[in-house]
Structures are given as C-alpha cells and as structure tokens.
Amino acid sequence: MSQRRLFAGAQLRAIRTERRLKQSELAAALAISTSYLSQLENDDRPLTTALIDRLARAFPLDWRGVGAGDAEERLAALREANADPLFPEPLDAAQLARFAEQQPVLAERFIALHEAYRRGGQRLAMVDEALASESAGTARLPWEEVRDWFHLENNYVDSLDRAAEALASQLGGQTPDTGAIEAYLKDALSISLIYSGLQGLRSYDAEMGHLTVDPGQPVESRRFLLAHQLAALALKDEIAAVIEGAGLRTAASRQLLFVGLCNYAAGALLMPYRRFRAAAREVRHDIDRLAQAFGTSFEQTCHRLSTLQREDARGVPFFFCRVDMAGNITKRHSATRLQFARFGGACPLWIVHEAVAIPDRILVQLAETPDGVRYVSMAKGLVKPSGSYDRAPRRYAVALGCEASQAGEFVYADGLDLTAERAATRIGISCRICPRADCDQRAFPPSDRPISVDPDSRGVVPYRVG
Structure with a gap:
C-alpha cells in the first residue's frame, strides 16, 4: 500500500511566519538545504516520512493536525506512545509510518492499550500511595474525590470552557474587565454589589440578591471573585450537567465540585481559551507578561496554562501545583507524565520548596524523574495580603513546568543545558513511592521495598533500601 503524498507548503510558511524564522533557519532546524525547503514551501515536492517526523518533534503544537487524515492522526498518536520511556529502543520514524499505514487496526489497538496502560498506572499509583498512607483502609475524603475527578478529566471541562468563552x-x-463583570451582574442578573471585609472573601445572599466582596484583596483576586459568582449564576445549567455526570458519592463531594467548576469557569471567563492560548504562544508562556495582558494574578495565569487541553487546539502539556510553607501540596494537576504525590509532600529536592522561602523571585530547575524523563520547572514564592493587620498574609509557592522536549515553547528554559548528564536534579514523586536507593534527602524508605539495618554502619539514613 503506497503512502499518501503530503504537500504542506502553506503550513511550513505559517510556521516560519509565526516563529519569525528565515528559510535558512528553518532549513537548519530540519537538517535540509534552503533550496529543498523552498521547493517544499512551493509544493513542488511532498514531505518525506523522515521530515514529517522531524516537524512533529520540532514543532509539536504547530504541526498537530497537519494532514488531518486518519493515517496522519494515527501516526501522531503512535509517536506519542512510542516516546514512552517504557520502550528502551523506540521504533524509528519509517517503521512507525509503515505500521500506521499497513496495520491500521493493530496500530489503533496498540494506541488504545498504551492509553489504558498509562491510565492504569496512574490509578495504581493512587491505590499504592493510599495503602502506604495513614489514611489506608478509609474511603476517599470529598476533597480527594474531587481532586481525582479533575485529574482524570485532564483538568479540562470542554462544555464549561466553551460556555465561559x-x-x-x-x-x-480581549478579556472582561471588572467594570464589565459588575455591570453584567447588576443589569443582567439583578445582583447588588457590596464591598466589605466583614463577611469573608466572598459572600452571596441568594434570597436578597446581594454579593459581598472583601475590598482588601488584590485587584486580581477581587475580579476573580466577581467572575466566580458570575459563572455560578450565568452558567449554572452547564455546571449542573457536569456535576450530574460526574458520579460523585456524597453531597459534600458534589458541593466541592460545584465550587471547583465555578473557579474553573471564572478562569476560562477571564482568560478565554483561544485568545489566551494564542497570547501564551506569542510570549512563549512568559507568565508575568500574560498576567499583565489579561489582568490576572501570577497563580491564576499558571493554573489556566495547565488547562489548555482542548482537543482541536491543545496547548503545551504543563504540570502545575501550589505548595504551602509546610510543604503541603494544596493544588495539583499534571498534563505531563509527571504525577504528584496524593498523600504527603513532594520531593524535597524539587525547587518549589526553596521558592516558598523566597517570595517574588522566580527559580528555574531542570529535573529528572526515576523513569528518565526530564522536566523544566519554574517556581515562584508568593505572598497574598489579607487586608488587615489582624490576619496574617498567606504565603505559598506555585510551580509550572513541562517536559524538556517542549522546552522551546517555555521561556524559562532559556539558558539551561537540557542534555548534559549531570545538569538535571534527580527527583522523585514522594519518598513513599520513590525507587531511588541513593537519595541523601530520603525521609523514609519506599513502601514497596524491604530495608536492611546494619548497627555497625551508618550512612545518611540508618538503613539500606533493598
């Protein structure tokens, strides 16, 4: 069976235009001559399998969906599965192309099996960690159930995201300002606004139609609280439909999911998907510049970046988390292969812990997990004022990162040596499930491995991991 010839001159020119690349620069990135690239851009020659593979690797977001046929989509999914560290010697581009073209049914089943394996591994990690934690033998708490629901939804709720957009x-x-939100609440929803610090951050009296917001919060926080209430009222049907289909066990879980979905919709309202995604790519995910453009806080902007997983317009797969002064992870999500510990704190070698103690300074780290995957992460310590001397400000750090293969899209990776053997910090997920036997920061042994103790010999820890 012959492979369909793919001409993609318009797409190649679009990549050069968006990236502001000269023909010679794009040709060098693809390891071809400038004259050959010129022929490709003028559709005088079709793309070869090797070039399609190079384009998919060099420009994964720009090249997604080019060709748009079943074979091309199948090949793209095969590439992602084939890149899993599970396979020590992945197939080359030509082998993958033949597999996708000549054995489509088998290829699709391989893709489905790999996705099931990945999901099964995540669920098994959840079970293993639960068994090793102090909450072993107890049912999941409501907030754990809601957290896991968002994780399994890949932190993207399509119907709600599109409705908010x-x-x-x-x-x-470009993005709704405070005045526009206030006007909609008053004129369209008949809500009266009261700015007072006597009823918490936000208080809504449904019977009277009064919304009270704490004026002592930063302007970005006040705007988000208004957007939350607007989403809760204007998008109540969409939110109710999502909750109905979530299958949560308890009323408390459903109420927590309602709050989480309102927050999700507020972020989607303030940072509309397509405009935000385009702006993020334009500035290579520079969070400060995005926050200025959309009038959002640093944390809100990071969180929104981790939700850009719309099927027809995906963003960079990011992980995102928030860590408090005690090392507790209070928010977490990952669209990458890195998965956070569900119980206890994160690896102490991760840069986010240092960032908590250094407010308003961005720290960058190249880290490598036990499966050999490298990640670039950015962390920043934040202080959120309380608006009163009587209440201590909230202190925490947020972290955002991506796999090293996406580093070209992430401005914080500039200047890092991504390939040097000793350049990466060797981190784990948490001590309970980390297999590294030689870590000097280990707090306790892994739950699935035996230990041996020699009373006459002492290392950093008083045992050796079997």
Missing part, C-alpha cells in the same frame, strides 16, 4: 465574548474586549 462565549460569555466572555458577550462582555466584550
């Missing part, structure tokens, strides 16, 4: 268009502008 449409609502943002009604409010006008």
Whole structure:
C-alpha cells in the first residue's frame, strides 16, 4: 500500500511566519538545504516520512493536525506512545509510518492499550500511595474525590470552557474587565454589589440578591471573585450537567465540585481559551507578561496554562501545583507524565520548596524523574495580603513546568543545558513511592521495598533500601 503524498507548503510558511524564522533557519532546524525547503514551501515536492517526523518533534503544537487524515492522526498518536520511556529502543520514524499505514487496526489497538496502560498506572499509583498512607483502609475524603475527578478529566471541562468563552465574548474586549463583570451582574442578573471585609472573601445572599466582596484583596483576586459568582449564576445549567455526570458519592463531594467548576469557569471567563492560548504562544508562556495582558494574578495565569487541553487546539502539556510553607501540596494537576504525590509532600529536592522561602523571585530547575524523563520547572514564592493587620498574609509557592522536549515553547528554559548528564536534579514523586536507593534527602524508605539495618554502619539514613 503506497503512502499518501503530503504537500504542506502553506503550513511550513505559517510556521516560519509565526516563529519569525528565515528559510535558512528553518532549513537548519530540519537538517535540509534552503533550496529543498523552498521547493517544499512551493509544493513542488511532498514531505518525506523522515521530515514529517522531524516537524512533529520540532514543532509539536504547530504541526498537530497537519494532514488531518486518519493515517496522519494515527501516526501522531503512535509517536506519542512510542516516546514512552517504557520502550528502551523506540521504533524509528519509517517503521512507525509503515505500521500506521499497513496495520491500521493493530496500530489503533496498540494506541488504545498504551492509553489504558498509562491510565492504569496512574490509578495504581493512587491505590499504592493510599495503602502506604495513614489514611489506608478509609474511603476517599470529598476533597480527594474531587481532586481525582479533575485529574482524570485532564483538568479540562470542554462544555464549561466553551460556555465561559462565549460569555466572555458577550462582555466584550480581549478579556472582561471588572467594570464589565459588575455591570453584567447588576443589569443582567439583578445582583447588588457590596464591598466589605466583614463577611469573608466572598459572600452571596441568594434570597436578597446581594454579593459581598472583601475590598482588601488584590485587584486580581477581587475580579476573580466577581467572575466566580458570575459563572455560578450565568452558567449554572452547564455546571449542573457536569456535576450530574460526574458520579460523585456524597453531597459534600458534589458541593466541592460545584465550587471547583465555578473557579474553573471564572478562569476560562477571564482568560478565554483561544485568545489566551494564542497570547501564551506569542510570549512563549512568559507568565508575568500574560498576567499583565489579561489582568490576572501570577497563580491564576499558571493554573489556566495547565488547562489548555482542548482537543482541536491543545496547548503545551504543563504540570502545575501550589505548595504551602509546610510543604503541603494544596493544588495539583499534571498534563505531563509527571504525577504528584496524593498523600504527603513532594520531593524535597524539587525547587518549589526553596521558592516558598523566597517570595517574588522566580527559580528555574531542570529535573529528572526515576523513569528518565526530564522536566523544566519554574517556581515562584508568593505572598497574598489579607487586608488587615489582624490576619496574617498567606504565603505559598506555585510551580509550572513541562517536559524538556517542549522546552522551546517555555521561556524559562532559556539558558539551561537540557542534555548534559549531570545538569538535571534527580527527583522523585514522594519518598513513599520513590525507587531511588541513593537519595541523601530520603525521609523514609519506599513502601514497596524491604530495608536492611546494619548497627555497625551508618550512612545518611540508618538503613539500606533493598
């Protein structure tokens, strides 16, 4: 069976234009001559299998969906599965192309099996960690159930995200400002606004139609609280449909999911998907610049970047978390292969712990997990004022990162040596499930391995991992 010839001159020119590359620069990135690239851009020659593979690796977001046929989509999914560290010697581009073209049914089953393996591994890690934790033998708490629901949804809720994007268009502008949200609440929903610090951060009286917001919060926080209430009222049907289909066990879980979905919709309203994704790519995910453009906080911007997983317009797969002064992970999500510990703290070697103690300074780290995958992570310590001397400000750090293969899209990777053997910090997920036997920062042994103790010999820890 012959492979379909793919001409993609327009797509190649679009990549050069968006990346501001000269023909010679793109040709060098693809390891071809400038004259050959010129022929490709003018559709005088089709792309070869090797070039398609190079383009997919060099420009994964730009090249996604090019060709748009079943064979090309199948090949793209095969590439992702084939890159799993599970395979020590992955197939080359030509082998993958033949597999996708000549054995489509088998290829699709391989892709489905790999996805099931990946999901099964995540669920098994959840069970293993639960058994090793102090909560072993108990049912999941409501907040754990909701957290796991968002994780298994890949932190993206399509119906709600699109509804919030449409609502943002009604409010006008690149992103709805505080005045537009206040006007919609008053005029369209008959809500009266009260700014007072006597009823917590936000308080809504449904019977009277009063919304009270703490004026002592930063302007970005006040705007988010208004957007939360607007989403809760204007998108209540969409939110109710998601909760109905979630299958959560308890009323408390469903109520927590309602709050989480309102927060999700607020972020989607303030940072509408397609405009935000385009802006993020334009500045290579520079969080400060994005926050300025959309009037959002550093944390809100990081969190939104981790949700850009729309099927027809995916963003860079990021992981995101928030860590408090005690090392507790209070928010977490990962669209990458890195998965956070569900119980206890994160690896102490991870840069986010240092960032908690150094507010308003961005720290960058190249880290490698036990499976050999490398990640570039950015962490920043934040202080959120309380608006009162009587209440201590909240202190925490947020972290955002991606796999090293996506480093070209992430401005914080600039200047890092991504390939040097000793350049990466060797981190784990948590001590309970980390297999590294030679870690000097280990707090306790892994739960699935035996230990041996020699009373006459002492290392950093008083045991050896079997």
